[in-house]
Amino acid sequence: MRYLPKLQQIKVFNEVIRSGSIRAAAREMNQSQPALTRTLKELEHHLGATLLVRSNEGITLTEAGKSFAVRAHLILEELEKAADEIEQINKNTYGRVAFGISSLFGITILDAVIRDFKKTRPKTLINxxxxxxxxxLPSLRDGRLDFALGTLTEDMPLGDFIITPLFDAPFCIAGRKNHPLMHCSSPEELADAKWLIPETDMGYYHYIRQFIPFNHPNNPSAPVLTDSMVCIMKLVTNSDYLTILAQARLSELNFGDVLSVLPIGHALLPVGHYGLIYPRKRPLTQAAxxxxxQFKWHCQQYNWAPVLL
Known part of the structure; x- marks a missing residue:
């Protein structure tokens, strides 16, 4: 039978990576440096590969070490989750659930989802x-999140995830009330617009770059990139920035009252396809x-394509 690393060896390896050196890891784990060095050598011997290169500046992962580090981190994450679930059962409480969402969910159905979830699981810790x-995606793959919801596009590497389509939502170009470009009728009129868009190298906002001239050669201002909805609202409502939003946002209070929709947006933008994903090889907890x-049910009840006046 192939040798399987001991849990202590994995914990030592993971702590050395996290701390950046054997000395720092030994101090953190309240063990001697020789003891940690011996544990690492045993691990490397049984695996038949060098995982770390040690120097006066600290440690550097080899290619084998980088590969093993990903698996080692996942093993510890899953063991911690399993132990946590048992602890919660023993204490007669309800565990925890961690998930990621795009901001559209946060301003539309999240409060109702949490409210209904808490009716039966009031003690569950939610992150x-x-x-x-x-x-x-990285937080889903390394176990920090149980599942996530957002826009799906063909360029996203989702082969290792279970995908559940939720709904389609039309997008629009939005700016403050009385924005000087509010009545533009062609893409050419947006050539020198000031844009505020989420920071991403894939997904919906990356996809629509082929439809919107964010980086037109005649534009004197480069786009501002941020995933913070607080920053987006502050800049768009108090200056001449334009942004791309799901129409459903503008049907909510605090958005429709201060923002207007450019009439040209519906002709330029593709519909956003929203879905829920979670890792294919990692079992979900009962809380998750x-x-x-709850998310599925509330997504079905909500109007994601409102008529904006």
């Missing part, structure tokens, strides 16, 4: 991360499954 779905069911 929420807001970002574009493409930005959330129940939270997912």
């Amino acid at each position: 929420i991360k807001e970002a574009q779905l493409s930005t959330l 499954l129940e939270m997912i069911e």
Whole structure:
């Protein structure tokens, strides 16, 4: 039978990576440096590969070490989750759930989802991360998030995920009330517009770059990139920035009252396809499954294509 690393060896390896050196890891784990060095050598011997290169400046991962580090981190994450679930069962509480959402969910159905979830699981610890779905992928893969919701596009590498389509939502170009470009009728009139868009190298906003002249050669101002909805609202409502938003946002209070929709937007922008994803090879906790069911139900009830006046 192939040798399997001991849990302590994985913990030592992971702590050395996190701390940046064997000395720092030994101090953090309250062990001697020789003891940690011996544990690492045993791990490398049984795996038949050098994982770390040691120097006066600290440690550097080899290619084998980089590959093993990803798996080692996932193993510890899953063990911690398993231990946590058992602890919660023993304490008669309800565990925890961590998920990521794009900001559209945060300003539309999130409050109702949490409210209904808490009716049956009031003690469950909930952790929420807001970002574009493409930005959330690393946190899904390394176990920090159970699932995520956002826009899906063909360029996103999702082969290792289970995908559940949720709804389609039309997008629009929005700016402050009385924006000087509010009545433009052609893409050419947007050539020198000031743009504020999410920061992503894939996904919906990356896809629409072929439809909107964010970087027109005649534009004197480069786009401002941010995933913060607070920053977007502040800049768009108090200056001449334009941004791309799902129409459903503008049907919500605090958005429709201060923003207007450019009439040209519907002709330029493709529809956004929203979905829910979670890792194919990692089982979901009962808390995560129940939270997912709440999101599915509330997505079905909400009007994602409102008529904007």
